[in-house]
């Protein structure tokens with residue numbers, strides 16, 4: 364069953380300028396953070412969005428949970444169009460869709476006790492009174508491995524490690540028994556040794572609540588561990604979508620191939636490495652045609668003129684490239 368459908372979604376942020384720059388500038392400039400992306404997510408799937416810093420992953424996640432307002436396109440959740448739903452219409456949805464943020468140090472209110480942070484959503488949504496919410500929070504503390512729960516309930520965020528704080532963030536998101544989670548780089552800011560345990564915890568809740576997870580990461584190796592499907596983003600666009608092993612074994616887009624070449628555990632012996640030229644371009648004025656063309660070793664003249672569309676290549680594999688790496692020895 365399709366849980367979430369994104370159709371041609373766009374978000375442009377106006378560039379903040381000084382008074383003098385505004386006076387001299389002819390027209391307003393925009394950062395094209397998300398520039399026309401489409402994908403479908405099936406229930407109980409883990410769908411990963413992967414790409415370099417600044418490619419638009421977080422903005423996509425924030426648009427889906429409607430912490431940002433889209434500029435264009437459609438967001439359809441469980442068959443309902445929520446693209447421009449107002450706060451009142453979004454209220455029942457806020458229970459079903461939760462987000463776990465990247466930074467466990469910034470995402471928890473420093474003045475609240477851990478137990479109150481976890482219990483708060485139950486009170487905000489009028490699901491429980493204070494006493495019931497406390498009992499639920501204590502159970503949840505146990506569930507996320509913060510034991511003894513009575514001790515952790517009374518602590519403040521600054522008394523916890525990064526890994527423990529991310530457990531609190533997961534507990535807060537899960538207390539409403541959501542259907543859909545956006546997990547935005549939930550392990551990138553915590554110690555490497557603790558990452559596997561946090562991912563395991565997330566997967567435990569996936570099974571427990573039949574969750575669908577949009578998992579955001581810059582790390583293909585992490586995405587591979589937990590995803591059913593991976594979508595690769597570059598400069599506000601999705602360039603490739605495929606089932607996880609299909610994408611790792613048979614990347615069709617040069618950018619995906621380059622990402623894979625930079626992860627030692629995903630390098631295949633038979634595959635040549637691909638290193639892209641230069642740096643990621645400016646999202647205010649992205650290159651014409653295919654946004655990768657100034658960096659791509661396979662670029663031909665059409666690449667700078669025409670934007671490639673995301674095309675189906677079999678095996679649930681989609682790629683946006685005029686010259687996908689089919690049958691290439693790479």
Ligand SMILES: Nc1ncnc2c1ncn2[C@@H]1O[C@H](COP(=O)(O)OP(=O)(O)OP(=O)(O)O)[C@@H](O)[C@H]1O
Nearest residue numbers: 376394396415416417418419420421422423581646
């Ligand atoms: N509120 C905002 N106002 C202006 N520009 C923004 C805003 N949020 C994001 N951007 C810009 O939009 C682009 C995409 O940002 P986004 O945070 O979505 O990327 P990301 O893929 O999550 O990057 P990272 O891996 O660094 O988290 C970037 O150029 C960023 O600077």
Ligand code: SF4
Nearest residue numbers: 653656659666684685
């Ligand atoms: S469309 Fe052209 S420039 Fe873009 S990735 Fe494909 S070959 Fe490279």
Ligand SMILES: [Mg+2]
Nearest residue numbers: 420421422547
């Ligand atoms: Mg981000």
